[in-house]
Amino acid sequence: MPKYSMIVEYIGTNYSGSQVQPDAVTIQSELNKAICTLDKSIKKTIFSGRTDAGVHSKGQVVHFETCEPIVASRFLNSINGILPNDISVSKIEEVDERFHAQLSAKYRRYQYKIVNRNQRSVWDGHSLLVREPLDLKRMNESLSYLIGEHDFSSFKSMKGTNPAKDCIVYKAECTKEGDIIIFEIVANRFLYNMVRTIVGTLLMIEHEKLKPEAMKEILEAKDRTKAGPTISPDGLTLVEVGYEEFPAMTLN
């Protein structure tokens, strides 16, 4: 059967996460509805991974199979005409039958947007407002302890049920432009709530003026109660899912 992958973008604010759930409107339920209108032979969609309620996407990858080949460009136009305004598809292409949106993925890249100024603005977009001045150098020092393969139990939701806690973090870094701080993290996989808890811990370390080494101690404790809060999903966006190995030179 012909197989296609697509890049799905969304503003997650009005959805109960990406994955289909009974009695909830999710990204996948809306996507499936739109796809079904176009081609009834499509039985299911496979996402690269779940995103929590309220989390956004610029790069979610979804694959599906059809009975007959489709014209990707026409399908793209049609689906963007049907989907709600807060979901769009930026690309559709045919893929090899061995491709699997979740299992073939080598890494995921997330960004969290922090606005670091005294006043809110209607132009801040999806972000977290932090009024106290943040020290980028200290933050990046804290984050450096996360790089590499570790057990991330300290940063997972109590609700997560997957017993595997090891992740390889390839990159964890903040950059600043004006009063906007972008936290970017790339890993082979993420535990439930992991990015939001890492950002919450990073801000806790700054807020309580702990040493950057506190991040190392929290990581090594493998104890969720040592970490900071799971912060608002509104600043978080899945920006890319990679299907090639993450460039090794970035793993420092």
Add this chain to the structure above:
Amino acid sequence: MPKYSMIVEYIGTNYSGSQVQPDAVTIQSELNKAICTLDKSIKKTIFSGRTDAGVHSKGQVVHFETCEPIVASRFLNSINGILPNDISVSKIEEVDERFHAQLSAKYRRYQYKIVNRNQRSVWDGHSLLVREPLDLKRMNESLSYLIGEHDFSSFKSMKGTNPAKDCIVYKAECTKEGDIIIFEIVANRFLYNMVRTIVGTLLMIEHEKLKPEAMKEILEAKDRTKAGPTISPDGLTLVEVGYEEFPAMTLN
């Protein structure tokens, strides 16, 4: 009486324009309500000018007088706590008693955001999607005919009642970054719907493959029926109101 000016930002989507009107929710009505909660001695607010329904702001200037001096920083915090999410104030400062938000203004700067690609994206923000490829060089040639002092009757709404039709345009230019085109126009004043009609005319010239000189002919006709449509307000933002002369070197 002490006098203050503030910079008011808003997403205009949910408002019937900036100016107070009976039986309509406007930027000014919401602002007045918030201000009155903080200081009952403030009798009125004066805007630098009106913005149409659905038009946004990053730089609307508003002045008001109080009976007693206020602490600007505290007032700023308080008002942002009261205003709806789609209105914010970025700055408040005391001004000379001769300052007048509208009458002292030397120029207004507007931007219109055009997304020039085949597909919509949830990340386009407040903009107009134009699917056919646009030629930046031709567009800027068309716009060059607007620079200087002219009668802009061709670009005013039939509804406008102000008999004065002359405006001095200091700048009218498009810049492109990726697939985002920003049209920027600076003038001493604007007629009702003028910016949106200029953009509509610019796109009409491109769409119908007219010569860029068509803009000159339309301007000189002083006839609204010769110009293009008044385009959607959603791409339009008032970005600055200037109280110094616009730098002359830009007037080419």
